[in-house]
Amino acid sequence: MAKTMPPLTLYTFAMSHYSEKVRWTLDTSDIPYREVCLSPAFHIAPALRMGRRGQTTLPILQAGQEAIQDSPRILAWLQQHRGPLPVMPVAVTRPMREVEQRFDAIGKDVARYLYAHSFGSADAHIVKLWTDHASPWQAAIIRATYPLMRWVFKQKLHIRPARVALAEDRIRLAMDWLDREIADGRHYLVGDRLTVADITAAALLAPLACPSQHPVYGDAAYREGMKQAVAPWRQRPAMAWVRWMYDNHRGPMKGGVF
Ligand SMILES: N[C@@H](CCC(=O)N[C@@H](CS)C(=O)NCC(=O)O)C(=O)O
Structure with a gap:
């Protein structure tokens, strides 16, 4: 059976x-x-x-x-x-996995970099992000303890000038790599169609590329809050590539939350 x-x-x-x-x-x-x-x-x-x-x-x-x-x-x-x-596709497991690892490895750097640039200047927006899916009592606790939560986040993500500078370097290296990969006009990082290599690279860089399809990163208030932080990367081919991926391959979110 x-x-x-x-x-x-x-x-x-x-x-x-x-x-x-x-x-x-x-x-x-x-x-x-x-x-x-x-x-x-x-x-x-x-x-x-x-x-x-x-x-x-x-x-x-x-x-x-x-x-x-x-x-x-x-x-x-x-x-x-x-x-x-x-x-x-099983035939390209290894190169796909290499790209996945490359971009997974900068996920924490992206978070570190963005929180470092928005704590203090976009706190109201961060509170909104942290409470959007909270129950009323959870939201009340998050609002009341925000300064403490922000401090804990800073410790957990090692938000200190040297670590943030290192995060920025690491993001730059990943973007340099991506810019080089797509310099010949190719759309896909492994083979000739969408794979999890593209999905991982695009998803992990999406908080910087702010694609309009994403309910958080595409939101006007998020874009405003992150304006300064994302400004240095805006003109990068890598950022245009992420938005192309979202335009052409993201499609609807089907989990019922957004
Ligand atoms: N290696 C993990 C990393 C996931 C990760 O860092 N998630 C963050 C959010 S983007 C998280 O859950 N942070 C809260 C925590 O660590 O408690 C994965 O690939 O799933």
């Missing part, structure tokens, strides 16, 4: 670029799922409980009794249990 596949629930932060990577992979692969957006601080207990790895990060994909934490592990699980996925 055929085994029924358990429904999938994706736990995310709305503004998380790692979550966007998995969300996009599910959407473009037509894999049904339900998305649950958690709020910072209130994600810790569920993430520890579901992930069982002593880690508090999102995204987490829940499939029945099983929960998979960490975006590369989630993609590997999807390939194994819902694949082969058209965006994960």
